[in-house]
Amino acid sequence: MGSGHYFWAIFYFASLCSASLANNAKINFREKEKKVLDQILGAGKYDARIRPSGINGTDGPAVVRVNIFVRSISKIDDVTMEYSVQLTFREQWTDERLKFDDIQGRLKYLTLTEANRVWMPDLFFSNEKEGHFHNIIMPNVYIRIFPNGSVLYSIRISLTLACPMNLKLYPLDRQICSLRMASYGWTTNDLVFLWKEGDPVQVVKNLHLPRFTLEKFLTDYCNSKTNTGEYSCLKVDLLFKREFSYYLIQIYIPCCMLVIVSWVSFWLDQGAVPARVSLGVTTLLTMATQTSGINASLPPVSYTKAIDVWTGVCLTFVFGALLEFALVNYASRSDMHKENMKKKRRDLEQASLDAASDLLDTDSNATFAMKPLVRHPGDPMALEKRLQCEVHMQAPKRPNCCKTWLSKFPTRQCSRSKRIDVISRITFPLVFALFNLVYWSTYLFREEEDE
Incomplete structure (x- = not known):
């Protein structure tokens, strides 16, 4: 039993010693990391104001490779023509002054959180309107220094960038928004930016935009020349397609409904003046409010958009329906005046016939009757000839579906106002359908050509 206790005591003591040695090794390893940092970044050993040398230590320009990770795109504003994006921005370059011993592969890299300790490229976003870093809970930035002198700089930033838009096809349009990065002070003789080889731009998988869809993105170079020299520049073009379903539900279908409602006036009675006026004015004001809300x-x-053509034509149709009632009302009053005149004329003719018959009765003793040289309009012979002329004129010449359908309504002896309503019931829907055919075929085909 005593020997067993001695064995476990020795085992426990050995375990404590090994743990203590391991902790000392870790402490010594961190101490070595501190010594490496002091060795390469110590006072008088490294100057962050001097740019690193070129490739392979030459005197050429320093090469900085860039890649970005798009975390989110919060909004795309049509009014201010800008968009907001949050991204992780990374730069990588080689500074041979920062080479160090990796302690047989145990020290993979050194991590810094202060960017002013090493030389940094003077990159800026040329189309930036606003921007800020993220400092919660700690500043979202780090710098890694690798044993071969390679430096990796990574930071999370939020930007509001300008995005000039062409809205001629709105809302059937596609917009290209760019992200431009350039050197502010170093020319291409001293600093060159390059995209990182192999997938330089990454986008989060569940990217969601309320009214747009990110179709694709393209990377390119955009070096600029000024009076002070040529500056290296990178850009990535984001191609956004506008979601049309929202505008179909909110704009196009309501406008169609307003136009169709304005046609109800054609089926109301001509005497229902308050109803037809109220319907026309209400639809006109609603359409005008809809147009002003869209604008x-x-x-x-300064140019005409696709939505302007649509709302303008719809407003014209609604206004045309209101003018049609004004024309119908004028024609109705004109027909009523003609009917009154005809009635007065018939009354005068009847009175003259009665007076002539009375005169014939009083002159029954006359030996002969004088025949009038000009027959009176109320003469039975004249009435018979007029009836024969009307029957001849109303005789059908050829079977015509339109005339057959119109014959169900009053002809020339009746009101013209009714004929205007009947013609409008067919003309307005046909013209509106023709406009829809031309509109959608024009803008949809133009959209495909722009692709």
Whole structure:
């Protein structure tokens, strides 16, 4: 029993010694990391104001490779023509002054959180309007220094960038928004930016935009020349397609409904003046309010947009329906005046016939009757000839479906106002359907050509 206790005591003591040695090794390893940092970044050993040398230590320009990770795109504003994006921005370059011993592969890299300790490229976003870093809970930035002198700089930033838009096809349009990065002070003789080889731009998988879809993105170079020299520049073009379903539900279908409602006036009685006026004015004001609401969410541009053509034509149709009632009302009053005149004329003719018959009765003793040289309009012979002429004129010449359908309504002896309503019931829907055919075929085909 005593020997067993001695064995376990020795085992426990050995375990404590090994743990203590391991902790000392870790402490010594961290101490070595501190010594490496002091060795390469110590006072008088490294100057962050001097740029690193070129490739393979030459005197050429320093090469900085860039890649970005798009975390989110919060909004795309049509009025201010800008978009907001949050991204992780990374730069990588080689500074041979920062080479160090990796302690047989145990020290993979050194990590810094202060960017001013080493030389940094003077990159800026040329189309930036606003931007800020993220400092919760700690500043979202780090610098890694690798044994071969390679430096990796990574930071999370939020930017509001300008995005000039062409809204001629709105809302059937596609927009290209760019992200431009350039050197502010170093020319291409001293600093060159390059995209990282193999997938330089990454986008989060569950990227969601309320009114747009990110179709694709392209990377390119955009070096600029000024009076002070040529500056290296990178850009990535983001191609956004506008989601049309929202505008179909909110704009196009309501406008169609307003136009169709304005046609109800053609089926109301001509005497229902308050109903037809109220219907026409209400639809006109609603359409005008809809148009002003659409324009309020868009910038005032000098060209005509696709939505302007649609709302303008719909407003014209609603206004035309109101003018049609004004024409019908005028024609109705004109027909009523003609009917009154005809009635007065018939009364005068009847009175003259009665007076002539009375005169014939009083002159029954006359030996002969004088025949009038000009027959009176109320003469039975004249009435018979007029009836024969009307029957001849109303005789059908050829079977015509339109005339057959119109014959169900009053002809020339009746009101013209009714004929205007009947013609409008067919003309307005046909013209509106023709406009839809031309509109959708024009803008949809133009959208495909722009692709």
